[in-house]
Amino acid sequence: MGTDDRAAGRPRSREADVAILDAALDLFIERGAEATSVEQVARRAGVTRATVYRRYPDKIRLLVATIEAAYAEPLPTPEIDDVEHMLTGWVTVLSDPRQRRLLRRLYGAIEDYPELVHAYQRLFGQQRAQVRRSVLERARDRGQFPADTVPDVVLNLIIGAGWQHLAIHADSCTAAEAEKFLRAVLHQLGYRPDGHHHQPFEPPVKQ
Amino acid sequence: MGTDDRAAGRPRSREADVAILDAALDLFIERGAEATSVEQVARRAGVTRATVYRRYPDKIRLLVATIEAAYAEPLPTPEIDDVEHMLTGWVTVLSDPRQRRLLRRLYGAIEDYPELVHAYQRLFGQQRAQVRRSVLERARDRGQFPADTVPDVVLNLIIGAGWQHLAIHADSCTAAEAEKFLRAVLHQLGYRPDGHHHQPFEPPVKQ
Known part of the structure; x- marks a missing residue:
């Protein structure tokens, strides 16, 4: 460079x-x-x-x-409007070797350089966490997640699955492979894009 | 010492x-x-x-x-006979400050010292993974997890949730707090100790 x-x-x-x-x-x-x-x-x-x-x-x-x-680029947060969008973002990160190494280095710095992790969380984590929480709440309300879903629990599980993917998969992982991994994860978390969890016995809407 | x-x-x-x-x-x-x-x-x-x-x-x-x-102590694997037992083991690790730091150091070593992580996986991860997979299969077959549950996906999600817990929670975390975190995680993964997922319309057993 x-x-x-x-x-x-x-x-x-x-x-x-x-x-x-x-x-x-x-x-x-x-x-x-x-x-x-x-x-x-x-x-x-x-x-x-x-x-x-x-x-x-x-x-x-x-x-x-x-x-x-x-992590200072302006965040395209308004674009994250549903779970499929979030998924696309995670796939991009998990299939980018440089992002993968950067994130592992950040995890590795937790112990001795917590300031680095705090800087990352301040700029990236917290700001996005609020947007993602709202996305998950809306998805739950649309029946894409079970009614008793707790957005913060889902977020911790997805981020954790990301750490695990960074630990066990090769950095040559393709976008298709990353998407397959994340779709299996979301499915286990109860995510159904078709709104499957909608209550079948909602009170009838006045006509 | x-x-x-x-x-x-x-x-x-x-x-x-x-x-x-x-x-x-x-x-x-x-x-x-x-x-x-x-x-x-x-x-x-x-x-x-x-x-x-x-x-x-x-x-x-x-x-x-x-x-x-x-990680060379003889493993009490025969004792891990259900999800509640596995949970107890994870709670013990997540509420032990020394184990927490050791695991974070292992994650931090992935990049430059992959041999360490391989040693850990050889002795601890793989051996236990097989036992845990069987425990999860039995739990699914007893209706404690949804019928389409994939044990390896659940394992990656629980281990990942562990990495995330090690990253965001203080090392002074008590056993009760770690258990609360893990129970919320297991619930989101569909775990219901009471066998809630049993098919309601099984073929009648011959009397």
Whole structure:
């Protein structure tokens, strides 16, 4: 990603910002938080260590900024309007090798670098969790899930199934394979796209 | 764990075996695979590095032996005879801070130390998976799960819910809290201890 250009001369300030965050994200994915150092990030970004330290006082704050930048794109939340849409999003993540490695690195950082996980949850998890909860409530009310379904329990189960998929399946997993896995998961959770769970004995609607 | 005694003199061979594996497990839980070194293990075990290297040619083989030792106790598999028994086992793990940290470290090692995870799966995962699969099949056949339940999907969902619990709940989680979480999970998966899913129109049994 342009490392050669950068190495040829000292990047200007804005360019250095981007180069540092790109290099830090690459290294975090390749090596994890523990094995990544400010020195390596500076070298890969083609800047001096001082250039990095002027922006971030330590590795943790550098990595937090890296995760924030990685998940800062405007969220297409209004588009997540039903379970099929959510499914498409999860399939995209589970069939993208780089996303898979990034998420495993985030899980691996829980123990020693909780700040990274908090940054991720703040930007991505919590914001989306509210949207997803509403989607699941509507799906339940339409009879796509059993009437006693608890949206937060379903969300934890789907996210957990994602962790398990990241742990046991190869990163070469295709979108079709990821979708098959997730459809089996949703089926076991009671999801029926055809609204199967609608109460058969609803009070008759006034004509 | 007896570190003072060990430091006082060179432990004998058998004692050194145990001291090395104990120290390696402690360090793996405290720091993870990446940040653990043979030198640290030797120091904490009160032995020389040469004593460690005589047994294990490198850190990876030392850590694999450590995981094998941690999960090598004879498994009480015949006791896992129904879902309630399995639940008890999972509650024990999820409410034990040391087990929680060990499992998170194992997940964190997937990327760079897959050998550790394979050792764990070989000793613990696969062996138990077969037993658990049979338990789930019997439970389904008794009407405790919906008739179209796929045991492997349920297992992935429960293990995944475990990863998620380890990620989002404090290690001070009590057994009662872990049980509440897992019962909600099992309920969403369709588990009904009372055999609720039994087909109401079975062919009459000859009298």
